[in-house]
Amino acid sequence: MTRKTIFLDRNENNYGPAPACYDILRKADLSRLSWYDRSFNRGIKGLLSDRLARDFGVAEDRVLLGYGAEHILKQAIQCYLGKGKKLMVPAYSWWYYKKIASEVDGLSVEFPMTVGKDRFLYDLPAMREVYERERPSVVFISSPNNPTGNSLTAADLEAILGDFRESVVVLDEAYVYGTTTGYVKDLIESNPNLLVVRTMSKYYALAGVRIGFALMGKGLTHLAKFSNRYLGYNRLSEELAIAALDSPEYYREIAGKMNEDKERYYEALGRLPGFRVFRSDANFILAEIPPAQKVELKAYLEARDLFIKFMDEALLNSHVRITIGTQEENRRVIDAITSYYD
Numbered sequence: 001m002t003r004k005t006i007f008l009d010r011n012e013n014n015y016g017p018a019p020a021c022y023d024i025l026r027k028a029d030l031s032r033l034s035w036y037d038r039s040f041n042r043g044i045k046g047l048l049s050d051r052l053a054r055d056f057g058v059a060e061d062r063v064l065l066g067y068g069a070e071h072i073l074k075q076a077i078q079c080y081l082g083k084g085k086k087l088m089v090p091a092y093s094w095w096y097y098k099k100i101a102s103e104v105d106g107l108s109v110e111f112p113m114t115v116g117k118d119r120f121l122y123d124l125p126a127m128r129e130v131y132e133r134e135r136p137s138v139v140f141i142s143s144p145n146n147p148t149g150n151s152l153t154a155a156d157l158e159a160i161l162g163d164f165r166e167s168v169v170v171l172d173e174a175y176v177y178g179t180t181t182g183y184v185k186d187l188i189e190s191n192p193n194l195l196v197v198r199t200m201s202k203y204y205a206l207a208g209v210r211i212g213f214a215l216m217g218k219g220l221t222h223l224a225k226f227s228n229r230y231l232g233y234n235r236l237s238e239e240l241a242i243a244a245l246d247s248p249e250y251y252r253e254i255a256g257k258m259n260e261d262k263e264r265y266y267e268a269l270g271r272l273p274g275f276r277v278f279r280s281d282a283n284f285i286l287a288e289i290p291p292a293q294k295v296e297l298k299a300y301l302e303a304r305d306l307f308i309k310f311m312d313e314a315l316l317n318s319h320v321r322i323t324i325g326t327q328e329e330n331r332r333v334i335d336a337i338t339s340y341y342d
């Protein structure tokens with residue numbers, strides 16, 4: 001179904017889930033909704049954790065399931081942060097990190113990123129310097145990072161994890177653009193203090209079913225116990241997630257289209273006066289726009305039923321973050337922004 005108003009402000013995937021997910025709903029045996037899933041009796045959390053364990057080549061007890069990645073991030077904070085303890089986060093990051101730290105009276109400390117020619121970059125020496133100074137209990141790294149869109153290279157990730165062994169490290173991979181599983185097993189094997197968090201919300205277009213999952217190093221037993229559930233998870237959501245995991249070609253095709261459209265955005269917005277567009281590894285792009293036009297451009301787009309995110313944060317306040325929508329939606333947004341400057 002196409003809707004007139006186009007929301008490209010929350011990094012959802014407007015292509016929608018794979019056809020196999022619709023089949024699950026059409027053919028669902030609704031009588032089963034009356035019963036708990038009995039996976040716990042088999043010593044596993046659910047069908048989905050079992051499936052993910054096989055995909056990632058890890059034991060099932062290394063997989064956590066949650067009500068979206070946000071639920072797992074919050075559980076990690078509730079386990080390992082507390083009054084006066086420190087959470088270290090990127091200076092440009094998802095606002096939610098600091099919010100959940102404040103909920104347990106924890107403190108947030110930030111590490112800077114550098115801004116390269118056409119992308120944001122993690123700055124390893126700066127991360128180490130802040131780490132040594134602040135001695136945080138928990139570190140959040142997001143790769144690709146929201147809202148800057150940059151990732152850590154595998155080599156940088158390995159190097160920095162080696163330096164952060166005294167803390168719990170959460171690698172938020174909500175925006176991993178694809179189904180890569182390979183490196184995660186090695187990472188959690190060599191870093192017992194590491195939690196790698198993923199979601200079905202973004203790439204798999206299942207934000208509404210609220211499924212997140214994580215792969216954990218063996219040192220995080222407190223979190224494993226804390227997040228344990230005895231009566232199972234949402235059976236239908238698990239089946240939908242598995243149907244999505246079974247549809248890699250569908251999602252690969254969408255990723256291809258999104259990559260093409262990111263290039264279109266870089267090109268079209270990069271030509272506009274006062275714009276600076278940052279290359280992104282996620283399903284959104286970030287662009288700096290002339291501050292004087294922020295309010296007017298927002299109103300101009302909203303009058304055309306186009307909603308993108310106008311950033312309003314201390315370090316990013318003349319920036320827009322645009323979710324990559326369908327090709328038709330992206331064309332509309334690019335046309336509208338360029339027509340504003342005609």
Ligand SMILES: Cc1ncc(COP(=O)(O)O)c(C=O)c1O
Nearest residue numbers: 068069070094146174199201212
């Ligand atoms: C960086 C990041 N991590 C995690 C999430 C949460 O995703 P969900 O709770 O839908 O799995 C978001 C949502 O926008 C996000 O931006």
